[in-house]
Amino acid sequence: xxxxxxxxxxxxxxxxxxxxxxxxxxxxxxxxxxxxxxxxxxxxxxxxxxxxxxxxxxxxxxxxxxxxxxxxxxxxxxxxxxxxxxxxxxxxxxxxxxxxxxxxxxxxxxxxxxxxxxx
Amino acid sequence: xxxxxxxxxxxxxxxxxxxxxxxxxxxxxxxxxxxxxxxxxxxxxxxxxxxxxxxxxxxxxxxxxxxxxxxxxxxxxxxxxxxxxxxxxxxxxxxxxxxxxxxxxxxxxxxxxxxxxxxxxxxxxxxxxxxxxxxxxxxxxxxxxxxxxxxxxxxxxxxxxxxxxxxxxxxxxxxxxxxxxxxxxxxxxxxxxxxxxxxxxxxxxxxxxxxxxxxxxxxxxxxxxxxxxxxxxxxxxxxxxxxxxxxxxxxxxxxxxxxxxxxxxxxxxxxxxxxxxxxxxxxxxxxxxxxxxxxxxxxxxxxxxxxxxxxxxxxxxxxxxxxxxxxxxxxxxxxxxxxxxxxxxxxxxxxxxxxxxxxxxxxxxxxxxxxxxxxxxxxxxxxxxxxxxxxxxxxxxxxxxxxxxxxxxxxxxxxxxxxxxxxxxx
Numbered sequence: 001x002x003x004x005x006x007x008x009x010x011x012x013x014x015x016x017x018x019x020x021x022x023x024x025x026x027x028x029x030x031x032x033x034x035x036x037x038x039x040x041x042x043x044x045x046x047x048x049x050x051x052x053x054x055x056x057x058x059x060x061x062x063x064x065x066x067x068x069x070x071x072x073x074x075x076x077x078x079x080x081x082x083x084x085x086x087x088x089x090x091x092x093x094x095x096x097x098x099x100x101x102x103x104x105x106x107x108x109x110x111x112x113x114x115x116x117x118x119x
Numbered sequence: 120x121x122x123x124x125x126x127x128x129x130x131x132x133x134x135x136x137x138x139x140x141x142x143x144x145x146x147x148x149x150x151x152x153x154x155x156x157x158x159x160x161x162x163x164x165x166x167x168x169x170x171x172x173x174x175x176x177x178x179x180x181x182x183x184x185x186x187x188x189x190x191x192x193x194x195x196x197x198x199x200x201x202x203x204x205x206x207x208x209x210x211x212x213x214x215x216x217x218x219x220x221x222x223x224x225x226x227x228x229x230x231x232x233x234x235x236x237x238x239x240x241x242x243x244x245x246x247x248x249x250x251x252x253x254x255x256x257x258x259x260x261x262x263x264x265x266x267x268x269x270x271x272x273x274x275x276x277x278x279x280x281x282x283x284x285x286x287x288x289x290x291x292x293x294x295x296x297x298x299x300x301x302x303x304x305x306x307x308x309x310x311x312x313x314x315x316x317x318x319x320x321x322x323x324x325x326x327x328x329x330x331x332x333x334x335x336x337x338x339x340x341x342x343x344x345x346x347x348x349x350x351x352x353x354x355x356x357x358x359x360x361x362x363x364x365x366x367x368x369x370x371x372x373x374x375x376x377x378x379x380x381x382x383x384x385x386x387x388x389x390x391x392x393x394x395x396x397x398x399x400x401x402x403x404x405x406x407x408x409x410x411x412x413x414x415x416x417x418x419x420x421x422x423x424x425x426x427x428x429x430x431x432x433x434x435x436x437x438x439x440x441x442x443x444x445x446x447x448x449x450x451x452x453x454x455x456x457x458x459x460x461x462x463x464x465x466x467x468x469x470x471x472x473x474x475x476x477x478x479x480x481x482x483x484x485x486x487x488x489x490x491x492x493x494x495x496x497x498x499x500x501x502x503x504x505x506x507x508x509x510x511x512x513x514x515x516x517x518x519x520x521x522x523x524x525x526x527x528x529x530x531x532x533x534x535x536x537x538x539x540x541x542x543x544x545x
Contacts, residue, residue: 001305090307091257112304 002044002113003094004085008078009106011051029102037086042097044085052079078107085113126170129179134163135273137180141187142270143249146308149191152252153298156270158191159183165190244310246271247361250354252301252308254321262297263324264331269294271357272350282347283331318362322371322427325351325358329375333382334530348379369418370427376411377434380404391535396443408438426461429454448478465493473503481510498527502537514544 016022037043052072059067072079084101088094091110098108113119120128138159145155162183176182253266268279280290300306311317332347355372362368384398415431433454440446455471468491476484485507494500501524508517518541525537 090305090309091255092307092309092311095257110304114303 001090001094002085002087002116002119003091004083004111004113005094005098005101006083006109006111007081007101007103007106008076008109009081009103010078011053011081026102033100033102036100037084037097040097042086042088044087046082046084046086048082049080081106123171126175129175130163130167130170133166133179133183134275137183138163138273139249139271140180140246141184143245144184145187145191146249147245149195150308152270152301152308154191154194155187156298158187158194161190162186244361246357248308248310250321250358250361251311251317252306254317254324255301255306256317256320257304257306258297258300260324260327262293262300263320264327265290265293266297267321267324267354268328268350272354274350315367318365318367321358322367325355326371326374328354329378333378334533348375348382351375352379364417366418366421366423367425367427369414370425370429370431373411373415373418373431374427374434376407376414377431377438380407380411380438386532389535390532391539392530392532393536395437400441400443403438411435411438426458429458429461433458446477448474452478465491466497466499469494469497469500469503473507476507476510481507485511496527498524498533500524501527502533505540509540509544518544 016026034043034046037046055072057067057069057071057073058065059069081103084098086094086097088097091112094110098110101108141162142155142159145158146152149155165186166179166183170176250267250271253270254263258266264283265279268274268282269276274282276291276294277287280287283290328347329351332349332351352372352375355368355375359365359368359372380403381395381398383404384400384402385393387393411431412435415428415435418428418431433451436447436451436454452471452474455467455474458467459471469488472484472487472491474484475487485504488500488504488507491500501520505517505520505524508514508520521537521541521544525534525541528534528537
């Protein structure tokens with residue numbers, strides 16, 4: 001089974017600055033998490049996204065672009081920050097793996113992948 | 120009982136007792152809940168058709184196991200040949216390899232070769248896993264209730280719909296959606312690591328079913344309603360066996376039995392609700408109280424405290440007090456304080472405040488009640504505020520609170536009780 005884990009959180013403005021020991025520590029936690037996924041055979045893909053205020057949303061109507069707006073699809077306090085695509089035996093394992101994400105405070109949505117052409 | 124009636128009784132028993140047992144075994148062996156459920160339903164329909172004609176088999180449970188297993192393998196073979204046809208017709212359209220049917224056929228072999236394991240411990244394990252699956256936290260509360268009644272209590276969708284006063288199509292859709300999520304998201308039928316947490320959700324679900332029967336919503340003319348209280352008790356007793364007599368499950372049984380013992384005393388001649396302190400205690404069911412006392416004693420001997428045991432202890436103080444005046448309110452206040460520390464719930468805090476009012480006087484209780492948040496839409500909050508104000512001699516404060524409670528309640532007996540209270544305050 002493959003699952004997409006998307007993480008939603010309030011954009012942090014006071015995160016550690018690059019180059020500081022705190023930043024190193026944070027990156028270390030993410031690297032360790034990624035390595036854990038790779039070593040366990042769970043890794044498929046993943047990415048951290050640039051802030052939501054850099055997003056552009058377009059609207060297609062019957063295949064024709066009818067709208068282009070500045071900003072993310074949903075203007076909510078919590079924003080999509082990144083995603084993982086993982087392999088897991090079942091939902092319980094996916095929940096367990098997602099729970100270890102060093103994301104601090106966030107809501108993680110776990111969705112089964114229905115079809116992936118390159119799988 | 121005529122032969123015809125005997126078969127009807129046996130068929131109901133088959134659906135409610137043997138059906139869920141066979142379902143849990145097949146779901147575990149095939150790793151496919153839908154397939155197992157469909158197969159059991161097929162076999163139950165077969166029984167309804169053939170038993171009245173051919174007579175009952177000597178071992179109904181064994182008959183159902185064989186019939187449902189055959190139905191499941193039939194379905195798998197049909198699916199396999201369909202996917203073969205699909206595979207050959209789609210070969211030119213997609214390059215991607217269509218999964219072969221080898222997996223499905225291997226499963227058939229597995230099941231055909233497996234002994235009919237009747238080791239009760241293993242069967243019990245499968246049934247517990249099915250119960251836990253129905254109450255997986257990834258499923259919504261409504262879905263958990265519907266699934267456990269449908270798959271573990273063996274009730275029909277129509278019976279569950281009638282019990283919850285929703286159209287059968289709504290209930291059917293709820294169950295289909297839940298089963299689809301289990302399949303699509305691959306929710307496993309496995310023994311979870313955090314068993315106690317998962318058991319807690321299961322116990323909450325059973326208590327919800329019990330309470331729905333205890334305090335029915337919108338039950339005006341008593342339409343054909345299933346005995347949800349006894350279904351909840353049946354499932355709780357089953358879970359006691361399956362969970363190795365877990366003290367919290369025993370605690371839940373005691374809670375339910377203490378509550379049920381008052382069934383006959385809870386409503387008056389005009390079908391209005393009668394409060395605990397005004398009930399005729401001689402009509403309380405002693406058999407229920409004795410069984411509850413025994414279950415609670417067994418639970419407490421295990422020395423693993425938990426919220427259901429504390430709630431059962433509170434219930435036992437009420438059930439074992441011969442008069443309302445004899446109630447040991449200071450002890451109940453102490454128990455609510457314990458419960459408050461275990462469970463973060465404004466409803467428990469409300470009950471704590473009411474107990475304090477009974478022990479120390481209404482003004483002490485009111486002070487606590489007024490500090491509570493998140494209960495504005497809870498009818499029992501407003502009736503508690505009203506009663507405490509009555510006790511404190513402030514009927515001008517009580518009347519609007521009773522009115523608010525009346526506007527919020529969905530239970531007819533409570534509505535009659537509140538109307539009566541308002542009339543008394545005039």
